[in-house]
Amino acid sequence: MxxxxxxxxxxxxxxxxxxxxxxxxxxxxxxxxxxxxxxxxxxxxxxxxxxxxxxxxxxxxxxxxxxxxxxxxxxxxxxxxxxxxxxxxxxxxxxxxxxxxFDISEEQHPGVAATGAASGPAVYRGRALKAAVPQAQRFGWWPPPGSTDQDVLGVGVDGVARLGRLVLRGHLLAASGVWPLGGLNQYALPVGSIGVFTSDWGEVSRARAACGNDESRSAPCTADTWEVTVRRGRVAAVSATPGTGPIPAGSTVLLGREAGARVLAGLPVGTPVAVDYRLASGEPVPFRxxxxxxxxxxxxxxxxxxxxxxxxxxxxxxxxxxxxxxxxxxxxxxxxxxxxxxxxxxxxxxxxxxxxxxxxxxxxxxxxxxxxxxxxxxxxxxxxxxxxxxxxxxxxxxxxxx
Incomplete structure (x- = not known):
């Protein structure tokens, strides 16, 4: 040609x-x-x-x-x-x-609004905005072999554009144990996981994160959820259902589904906790x-x-x-x-x-x-x-x- x-x-x-x-x-x-x-x-x-x-x-x-x-x-x-x-x-x-x-339609989940959130990871000014939803929960064409839900295009702090992958690494730490995080500002969480939502998420309900599963976006929502709000290193509020509305700066919301919900239900108000997370690229130059x-x-x-x-x-x-x-x-x-x-x-x-x-x-x-x-x-x-x-x-x- x-x-x-x-x-x-x-x-x-x-x-x-x-x-x-x-x-x-x-x-x-x-x-x-x-x-x-x-x-x-x-x-x-x-x-x-x-x-x-x-x-x-x-x-x-x-x-x-x-x-x-x-x-x-x-x-x-x-x-x-x-x-x-x-x-x-x-x-x-x-x-x-x-x-x-992005999450454009939720016809399979009556009563649950589409969030409009992107499917893949995002970084802005060096700050992790969100991580990738499970592959089966993505919208759009199924990727070619070798691609993953974590693939990104970005520009590094050196001003050079590159392709890469961004993988969520994070933990919830409490006196009773340490648990890996399964999501960051995502419209869908892996089954049995705990996700983090920050003020970057916005005002939209977090209910969609408990819908679908690791094999199908259209699978039913689970009612087995628990939500914890953390402020100043302690659990400040709890709820059995995902919340809505803006998250104040300085607050972190943890949403668990299935096994993750049971972990969070064991953290009553006042419990000291720590949350850490990052998007890891494995590259020597971080993404801007x-x-x-x-x-x-x-x-x-x-x-x-x-x-x-x-x-x-x-x-x-x-x-x-x-x-x-x-x-x-x-x-x-x-x-x-x-x-x-x-x-x-x-x-x-x-x-x-x-x-x-x-x-x-x-x-x-x-x-x-x-x-x-x-x-x-x-x-x-x-x-x-x-x-x-x-x-x-x-x-x-x-x-x-x-």
Missing amino acids: KTVLRCAVALVLAVGPAGLVASPVRAEAAPGWAELAPGVGYRELTVSTPHGDARVYAVRADLRGPGVRADLLFPGAVAARAPLTRLAGARGAVAAVNGDF FALGAYRLLRGGAAPAGLDTTAVEPRSAVGLAAGGRVLTLLSTDGREGTSTGLTLTELAEAVRDLGCPDGVYLDGGASATLVARDRATGELTVRNHLDHGQERPVPNALGIFAG
Whole structure:
């Protein structure tokens, strides 16, 4: 497959590497990148596929440029959503693409509201916002072999973007014992576990965390729960049911289900306790920010088993120049004459833009890319949205300049 796309640092003229499922995809680029800001460019292109032409909208950011950086965008709470134009506009971003898959519907659990919280881990300004829900409780496509619910895309404190995994490590300590934690600000907890909720969670009810199980998102909610509020190192309040409303700064809520509930029920008001947790990456450079994302490319090769049939609007991020250049992209796919892409075609499009590594994000009606017009300063959606409406999202990747 010959390609003619140039992204960031290289012109690629190559046959797809081993591990990338071949398909007759040809991409024709609009001439050049239009400058959004110094170090940040924008372009549109058409990808021809066996099922029709797809329009792709891309933003390239050179993180080596003065003042160019990437960051996590979110509405200020884990369990909250907002349109991408609002998230990007509130922070003054030059461009942004929607982020992680999220808890969008709870039709299987009558009386339980969807939380809107993202599925994967998230880090903001070096602080752990949330950990990953169990794989079976995630929304979106089942990941390709080798991917996990803990996979992320982020930028380290060194300013370099990288792919990684973030695993929750934490404990509840009391005089009666030590117990591992199974969650941090998650809409779903593993069966039998104890989860931590902080002020970062927001106002939404925590009841959804006791629904589903480790094999099925649609499994019934359990009534075997117990909740403990910790302040100043002691149990300050207890409840047999998950609570709702904001959690004050300085307070920590522990929610247990099944075996975890029985542990918490043994900690009456006044009991001294300690809670510690972190998201461990195993990498020498910690993340300054990170969000959940599925692996699409590594070293120019797509993972075996990447889907080749489902055609949908897509969003993705490619990495080039050793993580110092990011390419954000999103597609059309449900409006007009433009088709979407399969994941295999998305991987090829990202690679053809000169990016050997990449991830895919939430797609379908969530797929959105926004960018500012340099002349007017107006922030606009560049791709054609499902029914012409922005779907509110829990997080996003923003690009900043200046």
